[in-house]
Amino acid sequence: MKEAYFPQEIEKKWQKIWEENKVFNTPDESDKPKYFALSMFPYPSGKLHMGHVRNYTITDVIARFKKMNGYNVLHPMGWDSFGLPAENAAMKHGADPEKWTVENIAYMTKQLKMLGLSYDWDREVTTCKPDYYKWTQWLFLQLYKKGLAYKKEAAVNWCDECGTVLANEQVIDGKCWRCDHIVEKKYLSQWFLKITDYAEVLLEDLEKLTGWGDNVKTMQANWIGKSQGAIFKFPVIDAPSGEKMEVPVYTTRPDTVYGITYLVVAPEYADIEKLTTSTNKDAVEQYRANARKMSEIERLSTERVKTGVPLGTHCKNPFNGEIFPLWTADYALAEYGTGAVMAVPTHDTRDFDFAKKYNLPMKVVIQNPENPSDCKDAAYTDEGVLINSGEFNGMKNTEAKKAITQKSVDEGFGEFKTQYRLRDWLISRQRYWGAPIPVVYCDKCGIQPVPEDQLPVLLPKDVDFTVVGKSPITTSKTFKDTVCPVCGGHATREMDTMDTFMCSSWYYMRYSDPKNSEKCFDKSKVDHWLPVDQYVGGIEHAILHLLYSRFITKALRDCGLLSFDEPFKNLLTQGMVLKDGSKMSKSKGNTVDPDEIFENYGADTARLFILSDSPPARDFDWSDAGVEGCYKFLNRVWRLISTNAKNININAALPVSLKKENDDLVRIVHISIKGITNDINNEFQFNTVISKYRELVNAIYDWCGKKSDLDDEDKSVLSFAILNLIKLMSPVAVHLCEEAWHELGCEGSIHTQDWPKWDENLAKASSITLVVQINGKVKDKIEADEGLGEDELKSLALSSGKIKELTTGKTIVKTIVVPKKLVNIVVK
């Protein structure tokens, strides 16, 4: 065995051998239990960044650990390869997005292989290839058949920079999630998926996801935004047309209904013109025009002073007969509830601000009897008792919510209503590099789905990527015109492509049957491998990808394509990789190139370091000194093995009774096996796993330092320690351990060995340290035999000279004994 550690040499060698022998390929059939370990697949942006390295290393260690623990592990990789950057790069460099994407995939594949990841490359999935997107299109058609995909004209989010619409989930602070450009509203006819049909079950089933962090579940619950309240219909008493009209409102505060003093409709409210008097028409029109012009950002700003104009018409409150005016104001949102709000300035802060500004009347209807407020300076929004509320006076407001709504139901002007914030998922994109939406528009037959046997609808090649202001796909001369599948007459193709999140919401299912050309996947295969046992990825997908995937899973289950209803059993959201306290980014210039690390230190060092300093869920601060430290440690491990190689006998059995120092080392090995196994099983705490590697290595070094000549017993103990060390380290330092394994004369890959087992009796020190406290403060420590009972420990503690000294002249009030650990003497 070479004295010095040459990672680059070892790593290349083993990567080649593993690939040639398909060591990490996974058969579908096995008598072992299955385990599906999955990293969120990357967008092929060009090069791996450290976030990828962290993500994939974590999953890889999990996959290897499970494999050594007797599972048939599925650990695949693929490419989320449709999307705008490819198109932008194409526009910039005049290349074709496909070429750009394929080249990036090739480069990143090389990098992934350099990292020594244990993927089954035969199951690789690439979303931009026709053999994949054919099935994305097919799945769209199943959703269409089920009524879960529909087209409608709506105000949608438009990013001018990207030249496309966006889903609600892709608008962050009123800006585009990808380019930060301010998002505008546009009226367009677009394709939506009915995720709102699943709002309740998506929320309810969060409870089943015990393997998910509460943070992600809370974010999803907030996004779904369930609220319970009532709808009340207010009759309009003076509609200009003279017709009978009513304005329905949604409220979570039916208990405040006697305090209504005005009503607000959104500027985009459908019936607004019919509710405006001719006197007020001009002012209202102008207000609405202004609202349209205003960007989302301006409108959303909470700092902004509320504005509005009266419509001139009035409603009657069916509860008390009071008449109140109608206003329009942009603090009412057209898309939520009914688009109209009943305003109770005394008990809602927004209504309060508005009423103050426009001098609208206020009426207190809820009061805290102990500390009544007149609501002159602020709205009272806490609980209380009803006043000025007719028959409901004196009722607690929590009870009144129900009672008042019930009255409206009985009298026919209201209903109980559960409302969700979640909106349908807009999947149309006015872009080229995506899966074409498989529908055509016939002059006679209208919208027609493309027949399944005509899939895939291929992306045209004859496009001009340099066009500005429209999707490149519209420049194709061959794509647009087609034949109606029903009447055979002229039809035009849908020119929009699907949101890439549609592609990524089912890719993990395709891994179960990646090469199937007849179906998206075989039902028995998908049911066998799914749900994913462990999913690992960034928290940035807490809502987007993870919510869409849950929805698609449930929808496909309802289409009969699979039998499970949650895609990811356990979810680990890894923290960000930071450098100097802030997120690595090109603009800050604090990135670290993985290639350089591989070149200078090797992949094993990179893997070890990225796991070492923080638990996976927390942010990780990259430091050059830390990398150096890990490299030194691997050198130290290598040296330990190489200098002792001649004394290691892979077949040696441990004698039954051992010398004291040998017994101690054996115990440390057992303690290490137990500790490392538990740390991995307990939320994958790799940082403490690695500190335990170090402790074990330190212990073996200490042991060696005390030995000059090794007898047979020593050699077998050393062999035991080192062989276990490299097995324990093999999921992390994958190449080094494989090399050592073979250099020491072992057969087969170390990665297919069984994980070491520990003996509970040996996984602890041979004696205990008894801690002796006086009044809860540590005063002495005594080495004691493990078998001692409570009384014996007590007298042992009291016999300590130091304790005697400290207790003389004092009364011992009581003594607490914690078996095998501690004695606390309480004195006065």
Place this chain on the structure above:
RNA sequence: GGCCCGGUGGCGGAAUUGGUAGACGCGCUUGACUCAAAAUCAAGUUCCCGCAAGGGAGUGUGGGUUCAAGUCCCACCCGGGCUACCA
């Protein structure tokens, strides 16, 4: 504003879930080896007083429960994330 995390040495972070606070590492200090450096090895490193033995304080702040609190309870302060005129 709402919700969710988190606050422990110079730094990253440990602490079997109420039982030795600071594991392991980085950094630093000293020493060995070396002509020298690197590497390696050895010793030390929470803070304060002390040459030392030793003593005292100590897990954001204030209170509480307990023989015993980083851990549990109450109130507050600070940092981060998500979300936000959602009626």
